[in-house]
Every structure is written in C-alpha cells, then in structure tokens.
Amino acid sequence: MMATTLAPETPDSPKTGDRTPVFSVRDMWKVFGPKADRVPGSPDAELSAADLRARTGCTAAVRDVSFDVEPGEVFVVMGLSGSGKSTLVRCLTRLIEPTSGTLKIDGEDVMAMDKARLRDLRRHRAAMVFQHFGLLPHRSVLDNIAYGLEIQGMGKAERRAKAAEMVEKVGLTGLERRRPGQLSGGQQQRVGLARALAVDPEVLLFDEPFSALDPLIRRDMQEEVIRLHHEERRTMVFITHDLSEALRLGDRIMLMRDGGIVQIGTPEEIVGSPADEYVRDFVRDVPREQVLTVRRAMRPAKSDEEDGGPALTPGTTVADAIEAVARSGGPARVVDGGRCLGVVDHACLLSVVAGLDGKEAAAA
Numbered sequence: 258m259m260a261t262t263l264a265p266e267t268p269d270s271p272k273t274g275d276r277t278p279v280f281s282v283r284d285m286w287k288v289f290g291p292k293a294d295r296v297p298g299s300p301d302a303e304l305s306a307a308d309l310r311a312r313t314g315c316t317a318a319v320r321d322v323s324f325d326v327e328p329g330e331v332f333v334v335m336g337l338s339g340s341g342k343s344t345l346v347r348c349l350t351r352l353i354e355p356t357s358g359t360l361k362i363d364g365e366d367v368m369a370m371d372k373a374r375l376r377d378l379r380r381h382r383a384a385m386v387f388q389h390f391g392l393l394p395h396r397s398v399l400d401n402i403a404y405g406l407e408i409q410g411m412g413k414a415e416r417r418a419k420a421a422e423m424v425e426k427v428g429l430t431g432l433e434r435r436r437p438g439q440l441s442g443g444q445q446q447r448v449g450l451a452r453a454l455a456v457d458p459e460v461l462l463f464d465e466p467f468s469a470l471d472p473l474i475r476r477d478m479q480e481e482v483i484r485l486h487h488e489e490r491r492t493m494v495f496i497t498h499d500l501s502e503a504l505r506l507g508d509r510i511m512l513m514r515d516g517g518i519v520q521i522g523t524p525e526e527i528v529g530s531p532a533d534e535y536v537r538d539f540v541r542d543v544p545r546e547q548v549l550t551v552r553r554a555m556r557p558a559k560s561d562e563e564d565g566g567p568a569l570t571p572g573t574t575v576a577d578a579i580e581a582v583a584r585s586g587g588p589a590r591v592v593d594g595g596r597c598l599g600v601v602d603h604a605c606l607l608s609v610v611a612g613l614d615g616k617e618a619a620a621a
C-alpha cells in the first residue's frame with residue numbers, strides 16, 4: 258500500500274467531498290512491457306521498479322494510484338523525471354490505456370466508453386495543453402485558436418468570433434494575423450492555452466506547458482493561469498517537475514515517485530507535514546514563511562488578547578504575519594467570520610520559520 262494523505266477541508270481551499278469529483282481514480286496501474294496485464298495483483302507488483310524490470314522486462318509507470326480531482330481545483334501532479342506524471346495524466350483520457358483500475362469523470366465510467374464517447378471526452382470535456390504547443394505553422398494565430406472548434410464542426414464565422422474572444426482573454430490582441438513562427442515561445446504557449454480554452458472544456462490538463470520557457474516568461478504564464486483560474490474556477494490538472502511552480506499554482510499537490518503516490522496535500526501540508534524523508538528532502542529549501550499560514554503558527558488567545566491587536570485571516574502567510582506583528586509590536590489575532598481562532602506572536606512565528614512547529618502545532 259502506498260501512503261497517501263488526503264487533504265482536510267479548510268476554509269481557503271475548495272470544498273471537497275460534497276460534489277462528484279471531476280476525476281475519480283482507483284487502484285490504477287499502467288505497466289509497459291511483455292504480458293503487462295499480469296503484473297497488477299501478482300506478487301511481482303510488490304517488486305521495486307528495478308527488480309520488476311529485471312524479472313519481467315516490464316516498467317510500472319503508474320503503480321496502484323488512487324485519488325480524486327475536485328471540481329474547481331488546480332490539482333498539481335509533481336515528481337522527478339520518470340516518476341510517471343505524463344503517463345498518469347494521459348491515462349485520464351485514455352490517450353494511454355490503463356492496465357487496470359477504475360476511472361470516472363463526473364461519475365461516468367471512462368473505462369466503459371466506446372471510441373466515439375472517448376473522442377467526445379477529449380474534444381469537449383478535457384482539453385490538453387502540451388509543452389510543445391503543436392501549433393499549425395501555416396495558419397494564423399486566430400485560426401490556430403479556432404482549430405479545436407473546427408474539429409468540433411463549428412461554422413467559420415462562429416468559431417472565429419469565439420477565437421477572437423480567447424485572443425483577448427489570454428492577452429494576444431494585435432497578433433491575430435501572425436503565424437506561430439512569428440511569435441515568442443511565451444506567445445506561442447498563450448495560443449496553445451487559448452486553443453484549449455476555446456472549446457470550453459470542463460477540465461484543462463497541462464503537461465509541463467511552461468518548462469521550455471525562460472524564467473520570466475514562465476512566471477508570466479503562471480500568473481496568467483492563476484488569473485484565468487480565479488476568473489473561471491475551471492478545474493485544472495497541471496503536471497510539473499518544478500516545486501516552486503507546484504507551490505505557486507496548486508490547491509493540492511500530488512507527489513509521485515516511481516509511479517506511486519508519496520503524498521497528496523495542500524502546499525502547506527506538503528511543506529509543513531512531509532509524509533516521509535523523501536518529501537522532507539524535496540521541500541528542504543522552500544521558504545517556509547511564504548507557504549505556511551498563521552493557521553499552523555497560532556496559539557490559543559489569552560482572555561486579554563481576544564479584542565486587541567491586528568486581525569489576520571487564517572490564510573495569511575507567516576511572512577505577512579511577521580510584518581504585521583513587527584509593525585504593531587504585539588501579537589496579532591487570527592480571525593475567521595468574526596471569531597478569534599487564536600493569536601500569533603514573535604515566538605510562534607519564529608518557530609514555524611525555524612521548522613520547530615512540528616506535530617504539536619498541527620494538532621493544536
């Protein structure tokens with residue numbers, strides 16, 4: 258069994274559990290190699306990746322994976338190269354056929370879908386944005402964006418009008434007539450994004466879309482995704498091997514290693530309560546004060562502290578709380594819906610930064 262931690266509900270993260278998940282994955286395996294379907298459920302399934310390869314010639318790219326993607330969340334799949342991210346996300350629309358397990362979209366069994374239904378799923382419900390944008394070189398920006406609509410059979414005038422809307426949405430106004438070769442990498446990725454958005458899919462799947470971009474443009478594109486997400490609340494599954502990208506974008510992060518899940522949690526849970534040494538190592542250099550919040554740092558308020566001092570929401574980062582406490586010179590209250598949940602002072606903020614908050618703080 259893989260150790261998985263499911264995120265608890267918090268006021269700042271999308272609610273879980275009260276709606277049908279967009280994707281629901283259970284016990285999924287994808288094994289490449291000879292007689293791959295014999296591996297799941299057999300004693301070989303317990304072997305390490307290297308031993309499995311040596312004994313059977315098979316690679317378990319996805320290993321007994323179970324998780325839900327909730328409506329409206331940005332769900333980040335993170336892991337080192339070869340950990341199984343791309344294979345897993347391609348399995349979600351059966352671009353790669355899972356070897357075993359169950360898979361549902363909005364409660365509907367994806368494994369039972371016939372070819373026509375699957376085509377419909379990929380065209381209308383789950384659009385993919387790739388690292389290599391796959392743009393058509395001889396078509397204009399506008400026609401590239403309209404391409405998915407053309408495949409859907411939409412008439413020319415209608416699809417161009419829709420594409421023009423998307424041009425504006427992703428900040429490409431003025432570039433509609435250009436060919437992809439006349440655009441920068443970041444602009445080309447915006448075209449890829451606009452093309453995926455144009456079909457108005459329920460969920461966007463991003464496969465390392467920004468890894469070829471230089472850092473400043475990458476940052477721009479991340480902000481674009483965050484802005485779009487805030488505007489539309491569209492569900493997004495985002496693959497990256499970059500931890501800072503995962504922390505910036507993810508409502509929840511699923512960390513993979515050797516095809517399995519090591520931990521699923523909010524950025525705060527991953528950084529603040531790593532599931533094991535592997536995760537701890539992964540997050541070692543993360544500036545904790547920028548990810549952890551006062552929810553984790555606070556202590557109970559004494560009776561004379563409940564009314565005075567600055568008020569912070571529970572989602573305030575420790576970095577912002579340090580500034581508030583330094584300015585006021587005294588403790589700050591953590592207030593939610595008019596109720597004082599606790600206070601943060603110099604000592605508790607410092608212990609979070611120093612990584613001394615540990616289990617007692619989480620329990621409190």
Ligand SMILES: Nc1ncnc2c1ncn2[C@@H]1O[C@H](COP(=O)(O)OP(=O)(O)OP(=O)(O)O)[C@@H](O)[C@H]1O
Binds near residue numbers: 338342
């Ligand atoms: N068609 C295939 N046949 C055999 N093995 C494969 C195939 N595709 C992927 N693999 C193996 O499955 C494992 C997971 O690969 P995958 O591409 O999903 O990882 P990834 O985490 O997306 O890596 P990267 O970040 O480098 O893209 C790797 O060991 C890879 O070599």
